[in-house]
Amino acid sequence: MTRSDHPDPALVRGWCPGARRPMESGDGFLVRLRLSGGVMSATLAGDVADLARRLGSGLIDLTQRANLQIRGVAAGDVDELIGELDALGVIDPDAASEAVRNIVASPLAGLDASAPIDGRALTHALEAALVADPALHALPPKFGFVVDDGGRCGLGDVAADVRLTGLATPEGPRVLISIADRPGHARPIAVVAVGEAAPSAVALARAVVRLRADLAETPRRMPELIARVGLDALLAAAGFGAAMAEVATLPRPGGANAVLGDHTAGPVGFLGLGAPYGRLTADRLALIGDLAGERGSGELRLTPWRAVLIPGIAPEKMGRIRPWLTAAQFITSADDPRLAVVTCAGSSGCRNGGRDTRADAERLAGLARRLAPGGTTLHLSGCEKGCARPGPTPITLTARGDRYDLIRDGRAWDAPWLAGLTLDEAASALADLAPF
Structure with missing residues (x-):
């Protein structure tokens, strides 16, 4: 693979690399892994750490969309790395399928009994629907979704064009659908049954693709599109009625402050570790993979706050673990x-x-x-x-x-x-x- 195989991303806003679409940077090629729901098995963590050492520089980024990026891959090693990742079953068959799965999910989805919906199931349903429709592969590269299960880790600070949030209602679990009508603001448009949430999000995405096609200068994000065509036109194109009134919901803790440190004695027991400035090394990833496999539940949960959660660690094991974390320079306190x-x-x-x-x-x-x-x-x-x-x-x-x-x-x-x-x-x- 040579540099000419890929567009030059220099000073091009909106470029999104992936495993099937690596990006050349100052330290070699960058290969991004978009793990479903941000869930990574302990075994996979060790495998990725080994690949980062062997075929990259040993540096790994944890992004603000809960993805991993293997850095420093030489041009001659890119194809081998992609082949190895393909063999592990962690990358999509093509770049378009990979790019459209731009979803951030609740880090504790499936583990948090306080969540009104199963965020992992909804994430998988949305991913499958996005990948299955070739028309949706025309979505802008950074067009993104959030699946917030409504549990203890709120995703209100995570940017999204379409947001699905679990609600507990007298009628049972529901999903609030919101869209970004302006930067930093989520506009509620409907409350639907859990089974209707993924199809509703896909309907919005299809409307975005169709409306963009009619514009001379195509907007990249939902607020830009709404500014051009209006909220009513978007909702009509997606088959929605008039937007609902604002919904009053209780604020939920989110961000790094809510997850960092020792939460092993809580209702959802986990350890939260911050990656300094979003950077891991292969050795650090291997270490936390070993901790997850030997002391935890066997998996890691990646978060959009550049922190990794290790579920299932018993409180009595923390005494032996803390020195390792300190030596590895992980962030374990919200006041760091x-x-x-x-x-x-x-x-x-x-x-x-x-x-x-x-x-x-x-x-x-x-x-x-x-x-x-x-x-x-x-x-x-x-x-x-x-x-x-x-x-x-x-x-x-x-x-x-x-x-x-x-x-x-x-x-x-x-x-x-x-x-x-x-x-x-x-x-x-x-x-x-x-x-x-």
């Missing part, structure tokens, strides 16, 4: 300053990166946490694409060459508040902006 920073691969892994953003993140994490006591406060972007975080952040540092532009409450490509900062100057600016 590294959680304040989101960053891309930077110059060490991307041809467009002006600086080694991951190394800079280590320098700036403590200052970033001082900007606010929780949440992401700093986005380090190696270039103006802003791949790691397309939305606004309190502070964004965008590398331009070897220096940073500082943007306040904006995105990587927005106008800077300060420009041309060295790393030391950027650190000083963060210190000056910190309220405590």
Whole structure:
């Protein structure tokens, strides 16, 4: 395989790599695994770790869509890696089927007795329907779905064009269907029986494909489409009636804060481990795979918060496990300053990166946490694409060459508040902006 086999993703927003559609980056080819529901067996974790060592650089990304990316694959090794993954049964038969399965599911689906619906069953039904209809393979690359089982791990902070959320009602379990009518907002449109949820989501997806085909400049995401054609036109094309009124639902904890650390004594016993800046190594993946196989239930659950859950670990086993996790530098506490920073691969892994953003993140994490006591406060972007975080952040540092532009409450490509900062100057600016 040569570089000419694939479009150049440099500075192309919307490119989505996969296992069947690898992407060349600054450290070789990147091969993404889109695991169904984010569920990974302990055995598969060991197999993927071995492949990452043997055919890649040994570095593995955990993405914000709960996917894994094997990094640093040489051009001459790409076909062998794809063949090995195919033999493991973890990749789709073609790139189109792989791309359309852009679904984030509740990490504890099938394990959480508080969830009103079986999120795994709904995820599998939606995946099968999306793959089976060739017309849906024309959906934009980043068009995505969320299947939220309504249990203890809320997915309200995860971006989605179409959102399916389990509800407990007096009539029994139901699914709330919502769509993104504007960035960061989910507009409820219907409540349906569980068995109707996947067909309803597919009807919306088909409507998106048809409406996009009639537009000269095709929108990539649901909010853009609604802005062009209107909500009523979309609902009519999908066979829905008028959109329902807003639905009052109780807020549920979500995000890294809700899953990190020792939850082994809870109603759904699990251990939550954060991957620093979304990066695992083959050794780290092998370690947690071994823990899952020897001390847990035999599987890992990947989350969209760049954390991995190990279900089934007994509380009394944690004493022996903690030293291993500390040595491997996993994030095990919600107050870890590294959680304040989101960053891309930077110059060490991307041809467009002006600086080694991951190394800079280590320098700036403590200052970033001082900007606010929780949440992401700093986005380090190696270039103006802003791949790691397309939305606004309190502070964004965008590398331009070897220096940073500082943007306040904006995105990587927005106008800077300060420009041309060295790393030391950027650190000083963060210190000056910190309220405590």
